[in-house]
Amino acid sequence: MKDILRLMVSLGLVCAIGCAALVFVNERTKAPREAVEQAVLNDNLKLAVPAGLDCEFDAARRLDYDKVTFHRAYRDGRLVALVAQTRGHGFGGRIYSLVGLDPASGAITRVLVTGHAETPGLGTQATDRKEQKSLWKASELQPGEVPPNAFLDRFTGKSGEASYVLGKPEPDKPGIIEGVSGATYSSKGVLQGVNRACKVFREHRAELLN
Template sequence: MKKTLHMFVALAGIALASGLALGGLHQVTAQRAADNILRFKKVPAVVSIYQGRGQALAADQLAAFEDQVLQGRRQVDLGEESPLSLFLIEAAGSSPVVVFEAFGQGFGGDLGVMVGFDLASEKLAGIGITTMSETPGLGTRVRETRFTKQFVGLGQDAAFQVKKDGGVIDGVTGATVSSRAVAQAVDRARKLFQAHRQAIVAAINSGQEKASP
């Protein structure tokens, strides 16, 4: 009995100390880690949608454009856990595109996808993968343009599912779960866009007024 208690106390004590230490460290590093993900994952995904629309971007303009995307983002509160970040892409000669992130359930956890909607036609302007923990070499291949470009130009009523499930998307061979996760994320984004179209457009317009006094 005494031995059992000793085992229990030792293991529980170590686990408790570990939890406290990690909790403390998380407090210190979480903000910086989130900033890094925004800067090095989310913004490049938005930029990739912009480039996917046939907009050329010279290497020396890339950093400046990324800054512009980063500074131009808006927050909109849709009653979810945290406010949604909206990114706006504007290019001469084409209608503005609103981009925001949605998540699907991948093989190794949440899979983040930036989804862009053309504000004039309401068609999908493109998608870009942000964060994922899929199997390297298999699931990570959903990042490839060959897969993501299939979403470009799809309408609001398209079936955002892989062909195996009766949809219109060709899944990546050997990565059905990851392909499904991307389709699921896009589908969620579409539903969010349809449900909150007014609020999203209003948030973007209000921001623009503020930006040009």
């Protein structure tokens, strides 16, 4: 009996001290972590709009819907950029993405995956925009541009109000997007996020373009 008590107390103490240490570190790193998150979101929002469009996103004019948040940028009282922050389910959990929409035409300007837990080398083929670096050639990327991703770039120029499915592309069916072989679940996760953003845009177009 006494022995069991000793075991309980010692294991309990180790857990309590461990918890206290985690609480301390969590509190101390909370502010810097949130600042980092906000800065990263701001940088990413600017990458989702066409290159060269200089704009500041207004946090006060954000619109929240079910699973989708729309960020809007104004210049002289006129809406110049619209970006949907959305998510879908991939192979390793949620895939967070940004879908840039052109306020004038309603077309998708760029899809950018901002957070995921997909398998490196496989699922990341459908999510990551990575420039191929070379020992023999300098980077040719301009500021504001993002490296290409064959899958994500298939959405560019498509309607922001349609609903998309994975499949073999046909010329007369713009709603079919070709996925990445070896990364089917990741492709589906990205597609689900885009579809959610498109659905909200379809249903709340007037309010969003206000």
